[in-house]
Amino acid sequence: MKLAIVRQTYNPNGGAERFVSRALNVLARDTEIDVTLIARKWENAAGWNTLTLDPPFRNRQAREEGFAAAAAAHFNDFDLVQSHERIPGASIFRAGDGVHAAWLEQYNRIQSPLSRWAQSFSRYHRYILNAEQQMFTHPNLRNVICNSRMVRDDIARRFGLSADKLTVIYNGVDTQHFHPDVRQLSLRAQLGIPDTASVLAYVGSGFARKGVATALKAIQPYQDVWLLVAGRDKHAAKFAKLAHKLGVAARVKFLGPVTDVREVYGSANALILPTLYDPFPNVCVEALACGLPLLTSHGCGAAEWITEGENGWVRDALDVAGYQQAIEAWLEGQRRGVDYAAAARATAEPYTLDNMARQLQTLYRELLS
Structure with missing residues (x-):
């Protein structure tokens, strides 16, 4: 099984990146899965293949658009593509960052009226919202991995995805390291x-x-x-x-x-x-x-x-x-x-890294079968 996992950059303090690192480390031990990380930049990439894509950009919107286009050009090279970025065309999307529209609604609670007004004209936020809409409605999307029921229910409500396309897999943790x-x-x-x-x-x-x-x-x-x-x-x-x-x-x-x-x-x-x-x-x-x-x-x-x-x-x-x-x-x-x-x-205690990996492996095999 040729699996690609897509995450643009590595931030050692980022929760999504820590999830990707943990998943990669566990999945790389599975001899039946050939894992490739598609990233612009990543640290400590060992034990798996890495495809580095670093197109130039002038602002954060161009950064997202450029990486999305470069990554999507390689999607057909894999049996499954699990994207952690909002890129239309991936077979699996892990909604680790949730729903951008929901985030904006909550963030508006602490912003001034002027800041909310300015945000409504943001080209970057309009791009992310549009990419999210296209991704969740793309015919290639076969499953969305949600890390909570909160996110699962929000995606179903906003984008009309059926229950069989929404899988809750909670974040795993090394219960020996964190003790x-x-x-x-x-x-x-x-x-x-x-x-x-x-x-x-x-x-x-x-x-x-x-x-x-x-x-x-x-x-x-x-x-x-x-x-x-x-x-x-x-x-x-x-x-x-x-x-x-x-x-x-x-x-x-x-x-x-x-x-x-x-x-x-x-x-x-x-x-x-x-x-x-x-x-x-x-x-x-x-x-x-x-x-x-x-x-x-x-x-x-x-x-x-x-x-x-x-x-x-x-x-x-x-x-x-x-x-x-x-x-x-x-x-x-x-x-x-x-x-x-x-x-x-x-x-x-039940949410070990091995348990998370087993759930991911089961999902991948179900999709391929």
Whole structure:
């Protein structure tokens, strides 16, 4: 079986890229599958074939159009093409980034009226929306891999795809690498965080859309709650300023991009991600595997795994009071000895990388047969 996986570039902090890397590493061990990665740029490409396509571009729209055209020209060379980019003509699309229209609707909630008006004239967004429409309605599309039921249902509603074309395969995680033993990697001592403190971790880029402001406001009433913010954002200074304004700066550590995210998980008691829209972030399954309950939003696919008060809490992305109430419940549960770590770990344990690979392999063979 000649399989091509398409993802334009590699970002070590990107969830979609981490999924692709994990899938490639597992699929490359299958001797019945000849895997080729089609990419503009990728790091650490070993164990599989790589077709590098790097057409020149002058702006981000031209970047997307150029790569899409170059990649599509090779689609007929493979039995199956699994694209992680919105390129019409692929046999499989993995909707790891969700639906662009849904993302724009959620992002508009935090934009000014002027910004929303300007965005409506964006040629780039019009291009992505058009490519998405063409891709989901293209006759070559045989299946869409969705990483949450939220995304599956949204695609069915917006584009009219039948249930047999929509397959939910959740992100897999290395449950040995991400394990409650990461507590041994804790950074608390070097960060000056007391052992008795309750620590929330936030991991991700795009602070505005993933809710760092909400997280900062949520911890304000709780003097013993600390927040670790790990990730890259060009506006990080603005959020540090907000932390000072709220009077929580002494309890917030902006770590920037981290080399080993397990050190962050090992320093925390829970993960907070009040994201506006996230189909299913890898950080959620990683944190659960490390024994961290989740405080996340209805716009996050990981909310499907949450049982209120057992392994996490789910609120609207902008509901500061709701997150404050969730933190209060979490703190009270800790005082009562509730074992959130065990419940979180049990949630993630079935979603191993091997299980994910088996589901992908089954899908590929069903499509080829």
